[in-house]
Amino acid sequence: MATKLVIDADPGIGDALAIALALVDPAIDLVGVTGTPGRVSGQHASRNVQAVVEWLDPPKWPRFGASTGPACGGEAVDPVRTTGRHGLGDFEPAVAELHSPRESAKLLVDLTREMPNEVTLLTLGPLTNVQLASELDPAFLDRLNLLVCSAGCLQGGDVTAAAEFNVYADPEAARNVLLSPATKTLVPIDVTSQAVLTYDQYDRLVDEESTNPLDRLLANLLPFAFRSNHEHFGIEGVLLHEVAALATIAHPRFATHEAMAVDVETSGELTRGMTVFDHRGVARWQTNIEVVTDVDTQGVLDFTTAAVRASRR
DSSP, X not given: OOEEEEEEEOOOHHHHHHHHHHHHOTTEEXXXXXXXXXXXXXXXXXXXXXXXXXXXXXSSOXXXXXXXXXXXXXXXXXXXXXXXXXXXXXXXXXXXXXXXXXXXHHHHHHHHHHSTTTOEEEEOSOSHHHHHHHHHOTTTGGGOSEEEEEOOOSSOOSSSSSOOHHHHTSHHHHXXXXXXXXXXXXXXXXXXXXXXXXXXXXXXXXXXXXXOHHHHHHHHHHHHHHHHHHHHXXXXXXXXXXXXXXXXXXXXXXXXXXXXXXEEOSSOTXXXXXXXXXXXXXXXXXXXXXXXXXXXXXXXXXXXXXXXXXXXO
């Protein structure tokens, strides 16, 4: 049976790629996709998730959740240079105007009420919407089958030396969510950074002459990511953080987990947004989360390739 999945995201090329793969993977039933402010504004996040779905036009559309609020900022490099003016590189498709759009947090609550203990929620942006949904309905997290957060870091961050962007952007929400008793898994960026799509792999993966919507989407998104990663970060490829997190849901065997104790620093001058793990020989904190400590990078690439091929049938 396909996993009922909701994705909460702030696309971002990586988030858009993960949403696209979730729409075409037969192992996933994407029932909802919600926008949250993060690397882009809430308005642009909501527009971007809608744009990906409209472009692919799957047989079954997920329900949309919209949000507002400014981009979170704090990045060392101007995000316009790394992800484009509105988050999707040079790709700016037109989208239909939604009549009476549902607020993201409200949609999250509604979906868990309609399908209690069936929905897995994958967060690819700050945890703001998850916190808002918990405030709307204190039983929200209890009704999730599983919460998977692509966030945090075990060793070093990206937005600062200590912090990963999704936690740094709203550390108070991250702390409340990660310390909650919900069944949850953290997928840190320094683990998923092992999964990289190279130029050669892109050439074998994407048919730029194809009329297949997913091929066309990838051909619109990924070249910008290759250029910006090379220019600004010295990376010869595209890091598949979000796709790796998605792959661990579709194929749990791709991930190695360890139960850990985590907290989030919310006020440190140098450590704001840091995910702090208790690694002392004699643990003082009770374990409260499953953490992915390793991913099968070849498995992630195979998952990506299989989804693209499936979309051509």
